[in-house]
Amino acid sequence: xxxxCEVCFYRSFLFDNLEKKExxxxxxxxxxxxxxxxxxxxxxxxxxxxxxxxxxxxLKVYRTVGPRKEQIVGVAKPMDFxxxxxxxxxxxxxxxxxxxxxxxxxxxxxDLVKQMVHSxxxxxxxxxxxxxxxxxxxxxxxxxxxxKNLRGRxxxxxxxxxxxxxxxxxxxxxxxxxxxxxxIDMRTENVIRILSEFRNDGIIKIExxxxxxxxxxxxxxxxxFG
Amino acid sequence: xxxxCEVCFYRSFLFDNLEKKExxxxxxxxxxxxxxxxxxxxxxxxxxxxxxxxxxxxLKVYRTVGPRKEQIVGVAKPMDFxxxxxxxxxxxxxxxxxxxxxxxxxxxxxDLVKQMVHSxxxxxxxxxxxxxxxxxxxxxxxxxxxxKNLRGRxxxxxxxxxxxxxxxxxxxxxxxxxxxxxxIDMRTENVIRILSEFRNDGIIKIExxxxxxxxxxxxxxxxxFG
DNA sequence: CGCGGCTTTGATGTTCATCAAGTAAAGTGG
DNA sequence: CCACTTTACTTGATGAACATCAAAGCCGCG
Numbered sequence: 001x002x003x004x005c006e007v008c009f010y011r012s013f014l015f016d017n018l019e020k021k022e023x024x025x026x027x028x029x030x031x032x033x034x035x036x037x038x039x040x041x042x043x044x045x046x047x048x049x050x051x052x053x054x055x056x057x058x059l060k061v062y063r064t065v066g067p068r069k070e071q072i073v074g075v076a077k078p079m080d081f082x083x084x085x086x087x088x089x090x091x092x093x094x095x096x097x098x099x100x101x102x103x104x105x106x107x108x109x110x111d112l113v114k115q116m117v118h119s120x121x122x123x124x125x126x127x128x129x130x131x132x133x134x135x136x137x138x139x140x141x142x143x144x145x146x147x148k149n150l151r152g153r154x155x156x157x158x159x160x161x162x163x164x165x166x167x168x169x170x171x172x173x174x175x176x177x178x179x180x181x182x183x184i185d186m187r188t189e190n191v192i193r194i195l196s197e198f199r200n201d202g203i204i205k206i207e208x209x210x211x212x213x214x215x216x217x218x219x220x221x222x223x224x225f226g
Numbered sequence: 227x228x229x230x231c232e233v234c235f236y237r238s239f240l241f242d243n244l245e246k247k248e249x250x251x252x253x254x255x256x257x258x259x260x261x262x263x264x265x266x267x268x269x270x271x272x273x274x275x276x277x278x279x280x281x282x283x284x285l286k287v288y289r290t291v292g293p294r295k296e297q298i299v300g301v302a303k304p305m306d307f308x309x310x311x312x313x314x315x316x317x318x319x320x321x322x323x324x325x326x327x328x329x330x331x332x333x334x335x336x337d338l339v340k341q342m343v344h345s346x347x348x349x350x351x352x353x354x355x356x357x358x359x360x361x362x363x364x365x366x367x368x369x370x371x372x373x374k375n376l377r378g379r380x381x382x383x384x385x386x387x388x389x390x391x392x393x394x395x396x397x398x399x400x401x402x403x404x405x406x407x408x409x410i411d412m413r414t415e416n417v418i419r420i421l422s423e424f425r426n427d428g429i430i431k432i433e434x435x436x437x438x439x440x441x442x443x444x445x446x447x448x449x450x451f452g
Numbered sequence: 453c454g455c456g457g458c459t460t461t462g463a464t465g466t467t468c469a470t471c472a473a474g475t476a477a478a479g480t481g482g
Numbered sequence: 483c484c485a486c487t488t489t490a491c492t493t494g495a496t497g498a499a500c501a502t503c504a505a506a507g508c509c510g511c512g
Contacts, residue, residue: 065373073369085365088351089358094366117354118347125314125343128354132315135361139311140320142368143299146411147291150500176458185372187501192460208459376468402490413469418492434477434491 008055008106014081014130017122026116030108041097041105048086048093050107054078057103058165058174061085061095062182072183074138075100077165084134100174145184152226153184154194155219158204162213169213234281234332240307240356243348252342256334267323267331274319276333278308283329284391284400287311287321288408298409300364301326303391310357311364326400371410374452379410380420381449384430388439395439 006027015023032055035041041052044063054076061082062072073095076082086094087110117124145153157180162169173180177195178188198204203219205212213219232253241249258281261267267278270289280302287308288298299321302308312320313336343350367386371379383406388395399406403421404414424430429445431438439445 063369071369071373073365084358086358086362088354089356089362094362114351117350121344121347121350124347124350124354125340128314128343128350128357130315131354131357131361132310132312135357135365136312136315136320139299139361139365139368142365142372143289143297146368146372147297177460178458188458189460189502190500196460403492404490414490415470415492416468422492 013079014053014126015123017120017126018116019120022116022120022123026108026112029112030106032104032106035099035103035105037099037101037103039099041099042093042095044093044096046093048091049110051087051110051113052082052097053106053108054080054082055104055106057105058100059097059103060100060175060179060183061097063095070179070182072179074141075160075165075183081130081134084131085138088131148223148226150186150190151194151197151222152224153186154180154191154198155223156226157184158198158211158213159219159223161211169216171211173209173211239305240279240352241349243346243352244342245346248342248346248349252334252338255338256332258330258332261325261329261331263325263327263329265325267325268319268321270319270322272319274313274317275336277313277336277339278323279332279334280304280306280308281330281332283331284326285323285329286326286401286405286409287323289321296408298405300367301386301391301409307356307360310360314357370452374449376412376416377420377423377448378450378452379412380406380417380424381445382452383410384424384437384439385445385449387437395442397437399435399437 015026018026031050035057041059056078059076059082060072061074061076062070065071073085076097082097113127117127145156148156161171161173165171165174175183177191180186181188181191195204195206198219199206201218203213203215203222205214241252244252257276261283267285282304285302285308286298287300287302288296291297299311302323308323339353343353371382374382387397387399391397391400401409403417407414407417421430421432424445425432427444429439429441429448431440
């Protein structure tokens with residue numbers, strides 16, 4: 001909390017344009033909430049009252065499609081503006097959000113954000129930009145995934161986790177095989193099969209949730225071709 | 227042109243909040259351009275200089291993925307804000323846009339729009355809302371399509387055209403079978419096959435590009451089940 | 453310590469892409 | 483305006499990719 005806050009906001013690039021007074025208002029109004037891995041932050045259909053910002057951790061945004069099936073829309077890491085998805089268009093959440101890792105989320109009353117958009121033109125433009133970027137990113141990911149075959153998708157998700165989330169070729173999967181499947185539209189069994197294939201081909205090492213990418217180049221080719 | 231303009235803008239709900247002066251500025255700066263069916267309005271990679279608004283007609287937004295393959299991102303009808311896709315996040319277009327029917331497009335210098343966002347808080351909030359809606363719509367369409375099988379997708383696209391675009395159960399397809407395939411991720415041959423299937427089952431009538439939905443309820447079930 | 457969910461592998465079936473081939477329609481140039 | 487070329491449409495046959503079903507071991511958790 002506290003002045004920790006300033007560091008956090010500055011890093012976010014979003015609140016740069018705020019005046020001291022506005023910034024103070026924001027710091028005051030915001031709430032920081034810690035979640036354990038696996039907790040649900042928002043449920044589809046709930047009223048939107050806050051603008052959410054992921055300070056630390058990893059989230060999944062998803063919608064429940066059948067009685068027992070989920071479709072993952074995306075994964076959000078710090079600096080991503082999770083809440084930006086439908087915050088300004090709907091009064092209720094379109095998607096559910098849960099934590100894939102222990103996470104800290106900052107909640108800023110939506111009214112306050114709108115008020116700041118109203119009063120601070122620079123902030124409004126920055127927010128537009130951020131929102132546009134976020135949406136582009138999510139949409140492009142979906143479009144890319146649609147073009148790939150299962151091997152390509154599996155490679156894609158491994159590379160995404162390695163490069164964008166953990167920034168290391170060695171990391172622990174934050175999700176189950178089942179969830180990977182939901183994320184890239186494939187069955188659990190095939191996720192497993194293809195991961196094993198990659199292991200047998202010497203492209204990755206697997207130890208439970210632990211993944212090490214051994215042959216990065218080859219994985220990139222597989223993702224590309226898809 | 228001329229006072230035609232006022233009617234158009236009022237209908238759009240976007241420019242409601244502008245003051246007289248701003249509105250006049252906008253009316254002055256905007257350019258209206260007419261396109262024939264099949265023309266390309268913007269090409270992937272081109273510099274974004276204007277905010278585009280479809281006044282009349284039908285557009286497709288797409289990206290070229292291979293040497294001879296396109297992936298259609300969405301179809302835009304009047305009142306949709308085509309340009310909203312990556313206008314604020316990138317300086318160059320991520321997607322190409324072409325006309326599916328004769329169309330009139332209004333182009334407003336992007337700088338002017340940003341300036342208005344800056345100076346008019348209500349406008350900024352409205353724009354945020356519009357943009358969010360547009361993105362939700364596109365993303366949801368992709369997510370929905372991904373869940374459906376080929377019959378479901380075909381039903382989905384027919385219903386979309388019937389209900390959202392033409393508002394009639396009888397209409398002419400604005401696109402080729404190939405383009406339908408690109409829009410809902412399937413091969414031309416299968417589009418044809420399934421359309422024929424629907425015809426044989428008495429769900430639709432086909433005459434070249436002409437489509438008539440005979441059994442709406444059944445089509446909705448097929449789309450739903452997916 | 454036992455139950456339920458996750459993981460893994462194998463066998464089987466379905467869906468859909470691909471290939472092929474022919475007809476119809478729509479441009480294109482002389 | 484007609485031959486020519488190209489593009490769109492259509493149907494059938496085949497095969498590959500992927501989903502589904504089944505069964506068993508594993509692990510964490512109450």
